[in-house]
Amino acid sequence: MSAGTTGPVRVVGTGLLGASVGLALRALGVDVVLADPSRTALALARDVGAGRPAAPDDEEPALVVVAAPPDVTADVVAAELAAHPGAVVTDLASVKGYVLDELRASGADLTRYVGSHPMAGRERSGPSAAVPDLFLGRPWVLASTEVTRPDAVLAVRSLAVDLGAVPVTLDAGAHDEAVALVSHVPQVVASLAAARLAGADDVALGLAGQGLRDVTRIAASDPALWTSILAANAGAVRDVLVAVRSDLDGVIDALALAAAATGPETVAPGALATIAQAVADGNTGVARIPGKHGGAQRSYALVTVLVPDAPGELARLLTEVGEAGVNLEDLHLEHAAGRPVGMAQISVLPGSAAHLEAELTARGWRLVS
Amino acid sequence: MSAGTTGPVRVVGTGLLGASVGLALRALGVDVVLADPSRTALALARDVGAGRPAAPDDEEPALVVVAAPPDVTADVVAAELAAHPGAVVTDLASVKGYVLDELRASGADLTRYVGSHPMAGRERSGPSAAVPDLFLGRPWVLASTEVTRPDAVLAVRSLAVDLGAVPVTLDAGAHDEAVALVSHVPQVVASLAAARLAGADDVALGLAGQGLRDVTRIAASDPALWTSILAANAGAVRDVLVAVRSDLDGVIDALALAAAATGPETVAPGALATIAQAVADGNTGVARIPGKHGGAQRSYALVTVLVPDAPGELARLLTEVGEAGVNLEDLHLEHAAGRPVGMAQISVLPGSAAHLEAELTARGWRLVS
Incomplete structure (x- = not known):
């Protein structure tokens, strides 16, 4: 760890997030000690290379990462703070105010606790889905309080940076309001719209x-x-x-x-x-959602190309986009049910769109743009 | 037209849909006569090759395609039915019951009218955005009534097929309920969720x-x-x-x-x-939304690959997917703000996922799957 701490990192909870933290730290040569109430999950995390189970003569951890479900996170954090009085403790739960309120009520030593939330996930879960690159390029929220020791914040910030994430400082309440808006409410709204399809006819x-x-x-x-x-x-x-x-x-x-x-x-x-x-x-x-380069989404032009549904066609298209000297900002492939043609929607900087359209047309591609 | 009719096809309304119909019919060698209340839109549609403006000595049209906004469609259809008593008339409006109700109230000759709705569109609008391939592979709803003549239905079905679309027969009410569910309500829900972001902080x-x-x-x-x-x-x-x-x-x-x-x-x-x-x-x-091959979406496995944000990298990935002998079912590229790495989410048939993961890993790709 770049914070200059010694001792292993202890990861409590070896699901997708915990095991991914372990894998990433192992890749950096850090000694990772794993703990999980599920013996199967623990063994699986060990087998995928996320770290080693705790042993009786282990050195005290410098940092504890709690990667438990939100509803048990505060209990686990409090237990870890008590069990490892020299360690900085962080958790990765996707809600921060609830955890902090419970910790305050428990009387835990909050000077060594930094709530955090890496904005990373996958459609699969569990240690078998863990990957060391899970956090690469993702925002990682750090939610310290007025009593948090500066070296504790630094240790958790270093963890985020070491794992390739982009640290973002927010207090717990601001974090929770932000994720309500950009993650939790969109989830509810998508679920409600999808639920209406359950009874629809084919x-x-x-x-x-x-x-x-x-x-x-x-x-x-x-x-x-x-x-x-x-x-x-x-x-x-x-x-x-x-x-x-x-x-x-x-x-x-x-x-x-x-x-x-x-x-x-x-x-x-x-x-x-x-x-x-x-x-x-x-x-x-x-229009306010940031795009790939931090700008607004609308700053890209869309070039749509018909792509035959045959091996190699999409690769050929993208090769030729590259040959045209145009940087592809984003790509979405859309298929029509029952037809052997897809549409590749290529986002490019607006100044490149006309050039790309001309180049692709000259190479025989059929544009829908 | 394959329905064996003679005379030109008259397209009334030369926006995106009307001009695209014109372009596609011109590509099949059909004589297309264009009309639009906007002289600019009409001239632009002519210039993009969607057809020619009407002339006094024109032969009577065999088929009239009304591509007007929903609120004026019934008026235009009624006028066209009256002006061209030998022609079959269809409209492309995205709502069908409303148009039919107004036509019934107007006393128009509904034996020659077939409401239709090609499920096609683009993010751009107007004749300059028109493309002949707009309808390729898309469902095209045909909504006839109990009084519609069979040859009228056949003429509009032939139009849909000639333009590469997949005809779907639904009555006007069933169509409107279906698009409320799969298109109009999702639009409202997306707008309401997005509206909450207007006041959010950066x-x-x-x-x-x-x-x-x-x-x-x-x-x-x-x-x-x-x-x-x-x-x-x-x-x-x-x-x-x-x-x-x-x-x-x-x-x-x-x-x-x-x-x-x-x-x-x-x-x-x-x-x-x-x-x-x-x-x-x-x-x-x-889970009920059909996927590319008509199956449920969940029938694909997702393989996620980290792709450096450099020219040619995505093309190289897709070339190597092809070399692995795996057919890509769908592709989505995801970028993380501020980082030089994207994630390509490749959908493949479940039986191919393990093979593809092994092949890509062997070729040095970093998988998040």
């Missing part, structure tokens, strides 16, 4: 396009994990959902007025404006 | 991940167009949104109970189950 579902797929992709997430996260951040998530419901009420009322009219002229005044404003507010919000 | 937005980007991507859509669509399908959209609100109410109430508790044990009975059920219902719904 013909209706056959009309689905990429828009529906995008909106509902994260609705495939694990219910048990998300119940734990949403319950632990219930206040902040509820506040945002109440605001969503208020906007939804407005749209529903406006649609009732539109449904009752015989044409646009006879829709009650204000109803159409309410609908338009809801869509326009969405425009404003989505 | 640090919170910096924590955004791919989930948020996916959920809110379509929130960038045009407010004027969507107001017209949502108002024209107000009843069906409202019905689904009322069901969404009911689920949302349940989640909000459950979160209030969770926020009031001191821990999972003290949450009022049923609250956690309500949250878990909402997420689980989303699982069920998203």
